[in-house]
Amino acid sequence: MVEMEGWLLYKEDSKFLKKSYAVTRLMETAEKEGINLKIISPKDIDITVTWENRKSVYLKGEPVKLPDFIIPRMGAYTTYFDLAVIRHLERLGVRSYNTSESIEIVKDKLYSHQILAEYNMPVPKTMLVKFPVDIEFIEKNLGFPVIVKTLSGSQGVGVFLCETKKNLADMMQLVESTNINANIILQEFIKSSKGRDLRVFTLGGRVLGCVERIAKEGDFKANFSQGGEVRAFELTPEIEWLALEVSRAFNLDIAGIDLLFDGSHFKVCEANSAPGFETIEQCLEIDVAKEIFHFLRVRLGLFGKK
Numbered sequence: 001m002v003e004m005e006g007w008l009l010y011k012e013d014s015k016f017l018k019k020s021y022a023v024t025r026l027m028e029t030a031e032k033e034g035i036n037l038k039i040i041s042p043k044d045i046d047i048t049v050t051w052e053n054r055k056s057v058y059l060k061g062e063p064v065k066l067p068d069f070i071i072p073r074m075g076a077y078t079t080y081f082d083l084a085v086i087r088h089l090e091r092l093g094v095r096s097y098n099t100s101e102s103i104e105i106v107k108d109k110l111y112s113h114q115i116l117a118e119y120n121m122p123v124p125k126t127m128l129v130k131f132p133v134d135i136e137f138i139e140k141n142l143g144f145p146v147i148v149k150t151l152s153g154s155q156g157v158g159v160f161l162c163e164t165k166k167n168l169a170d171m172m173q174l175v176e177s178t179n180i181n182a183n184i185i186l187q188e189f190i191k192s193s194k195g196r197d198l199r200v201f202t203l204g205g206r207v208l209g210c211v212e213r214i215a216k217e218g219d220f221k222a223n224f225s226q227g228g229e230v231r232a233f234e235l236t237p238e239i240e241w242l243a244l245e246v247s248r249a250f251n252l253d254i255a256g257i258d259l260l261f262d263g264s265h266f267k268v269c270e271a272n273s274a275p276g277f278e279t280i281e282q283c284l285e286i287d288v289a290k291e292i293f294h295f296l297r298v299r300l301g302l303f304g305k306k
Contacts, residue, residue: 004297004300005035005065005068006069007038007040007069008023008070009074010023010074011042021278022278025288026289029292030293045057047084049088066089069094069096070095070096071097071254072096072273083100083104086100098253106252106270106271110126116268123268124267125141128183133172135165143188145164146187147159147162147186148184148187149185192261193262198210198266199275200243202244203253203255203291203295204253204295207239208280208286209284210235210243211283213230215228232283238265243259253295254274258272277289
């Protein structure tokens with residue numbers, strides 16, 4: 001097979017002190033697949049806007065040969081600068097999985113829900129907080145308990161449950177007094193999904209697998225990284241359809257779609273542009289990293305070539 005050159009865009013700061021399972025697996029598998037994959041931190045890249053297009057990217061101050069593709073792995077922590085780097089590389093013909101546009105959309109939880117609602121997808125009722133907060137209006141439209149979320153975040157970070165009006169009022173007073181410009185959304189609490197949800201991994205328009213995540217005792221957030229349990233879950237036509245439709249709506253090539261149990265059906269919680277896949281690989285014995293690189297070869301027109 002033709003060797004490919006790729007960059008795995010990944011931050012090494014306080015939030016990313018250790019390489020994630022997904023990053024480690026991608027690097028190991030790339031070597032086995034004959035792919036030259038390098039971990040590149042966006043902070044080491046400088047870009048200039050110039051007519052000399054392919055001479056406008058510098059790595060640690062030096063001109064650098066552009067890769068065939070990039071895989072951004074910052075997810076919800078993608079900054080404006082990170083997006084600018086990805087956009088610049090895209091304009092120079094470098095394929096990004098996922099694209100800057102898709103990453104930016106799913107990073108914003110309110111905007112992504114607005115898009116899903118436009119597509120008539122089942123989503124929890126969601127509203128943007130404005131100060132001062134009208135608690136009575138929230139009780140009438142969302143009810144209690146209510147979920148409080150920061151506009152961006154992942155792995156259960158920035159997600160809270162307010163059981164009563166007083167809980168919410170106290171939290172909103174604290175937020176207003178410390179940062180009145182904070183971007184907070186409120187979401188209806190789906191009782192039948194308390195402490196559990198589904199993670200569906202999609203790749204290139206197909207579902208690779210589905211697992212159920214179960215919160216540790218006393219917690220309402222079903223997140224493996226927060227100490228929850230995980231087990232294989234049967235893939236039904238409804239689950240598959242929802243996951244693929246959400247991926248298509250956001251134009252995500254690689255995605256982790258989170259679904260909430262809603263009685264005998266499901267609602268879409270959110271989409272992730274840089275999903276972890278440790279649980280999928282361990283529960284379903286699927287080589288996700290290998291599947292990703294086979295997908296990239298097909299998309300780049302290199303599959304089967306010598």
